[in-house]
Amino acid sequence: MTLSRSLRIRQLGLGALAIILAMGISFFGFTFLFERHIERRFSEELNLHFNAIAAGLIVGHDNQLHLSTSSLSPQFDVPLSGYYWRVSDLEHGGDIRSRSLWDGDLPQTRDSQHAKRLNHYFILSRSLMLSSTDMARRVRIEVAIDTAFIHKARDEFASDLAFYLLLLGTVLILLIWLQIELGLLPLRGLRSAVEKLMNTPSQRMDNNFANEVLPLTQTINHLMDSRAQSIEEAKNRAADLAHGLKSPLAALRNLSQKLYDEGHDVASQHLRELSIGLQRQIDRELTRSRAEVSVQKGPVSCDIDTLTCQLVRVLSNTAYGEVLKWQINITPQTYLPLDMSDMAEALGPILENAARHATKTVIISTDDHCHLIIDDDGAGMTAQQRKNAVERGIRFDERSSSTGLGLSIASSVLKPYGWHLILDESPLGGLRVIFQPIKP
Known part of the structure; x- marks a missing residue:
């Protein structure tokens, strides 16, 4: 100043x-x-x-x-x-x-x-x-x-x-x-x-201000109302779009299956990949829209220990997760400033990717700064691959198709909250994924 x-x-x-x-x-x-x-x-x-x-x-x-x-x-x-x-x-x-x-x-x-x-x-x-x-x-x-x-x-x-x-x-x-x-x-x-x-965007400014300032507060309230209305309309449009695309996507899948039954394997495969890509794009945009709406609702918090335990119990019952050793090193009642459902949307795919590529062990922990860290002992990524993944917005896969989708969804969910993902080499030999706030 x-x-x-x-x-x-x-x-x-x-x-x-x-x-x-x-x-x-x-x-x-x-x-x-x-x-x-x-x-x-x-x-x-x-x-x-x-x-x-x-x-x-x-x-x-x-x-x-x-x-x-x-x-x-x-x-x-x-x-x-x-x-x-x-x-x-x-x-x-x-x-x-x-x-x-x-x-x-x-x-x-x-x-x-x-x-x-x-x-x-x-x-x-x-x-x-x-x-x-x-x-x-x-x-x-x-x-x-x-x-x-x-x-x-x-x-x-x-x-x-x-x-x-x-x-x-x-x-x-x-x-x-x-x-x-x-x-x-x-x-x-x-x-x-x-x-x-x-x-707390859902709140509004009261009228306990001087007469000279009151018109400004009223204008700000009107602006916030308009913003909230625009966000709600955008959410509804996204939901309508997703609902409207369900039938065309179902038709593409049916057409792909029909072509496969008729022996047109290449065309069937192309249509199947196209429908899967569209579905992923829709899911990602819907997830990001829900996260943005959650941010507008005001202060939120997530008990990361409780959420992690719930997700690990689910993944432990899968074919690739039941053979792994899951280690949770999170202090009970550790809260992160994210909505519980949005954090589940972001953390779930990351844990699923770790479970798919881990050999024996997956460790979920927090550090002194309440950063959430996921380590696996899988093949991991090279330094150049991690760098490229970050530079490209974490929207592609270097290990399998599921990894790229998981990173993309998690990044979309975290971004409205001012958080992002950091990829690093894990002490276990695989990939380390860190959830942390974006530095100003």
Whole structure:
């Protein structure tokens, strides 16, 4: 599963990107708003200083401006403190200023109702008429602070804000991840339900799913119903075909016998072989169809020890089986995931072939992996013959006609269950046939 195809990763990535974008916008937006707030606070403070200066401003006997108040902040008396004021005489010229200006000066500015930025100052400038007993004089009062105070407050706020936004963003991403996990739970349930369908095709998915997933489950149920119906129809067609071929096959056998009675031995033999081949093909296809239908019914199991004992008892009563030593080395209650009747269809011909070609002994056993093993001490097959048998789908005979048919039927039965046959040399000197699952 690549990351680009992971719904979880894509949702988490998009959510994290949205949160990062929102956090970035929030950071710059809150920082800007806080800076505006600080400016308003300093503007109010400058207004207070302006009013204090205006209240203490007088014209002395020397006809010069003087400031007689002591209510101003001490910072105005500290050189280059960042707090400054200046009063300019607009009629006679000259000015008075705070000690904090030292040898510097404030920039020239126009009157304004509110403080504003100018160079690196945040300055409030207003003109007013200063009245005395004998005259009135127009003056301009300018009060300013260094914008470094605003920047410092903004930067400190931004530093704190960045930490908390980072913390908030992390929490939100975790919550998004939790939301995605909870949101994907119905899909996990859907996966489990589909796996159950694979193991038990006869079952159907229930309606205990979210509304968004329910149409999908209903579609899957309809698909399974259609599949089951198609399998049943195929089974019925196979049965009808087999039934329909019985009469033609019987007619061929009768014709073969008639030709034989009339002395046409070659033609009779050809017809007889043709009818036997057709019968084998029909039997094989019917066996495979029944196996496929059994697989669709759901989980099955087969007590291989019990089945083997039953088959051996039957074969022990045959002419070729009664003279053999049958050895069963299977642990009781060993189960294989195959239908009992289908396993009998597959194992029966293999045991019959082993009995026909064995000299004295046939051994049926299982290994640690529950693979079923049949050994005989007959003539066996060469390595090339076994290889060719496997490559050709185990559909021909290298020892006799019955062997090829048995291998073919067993292979057809096992294939729908995901099992197959392995041919090997037996320690007894004959053929070893192994029933085992097909490796993925």
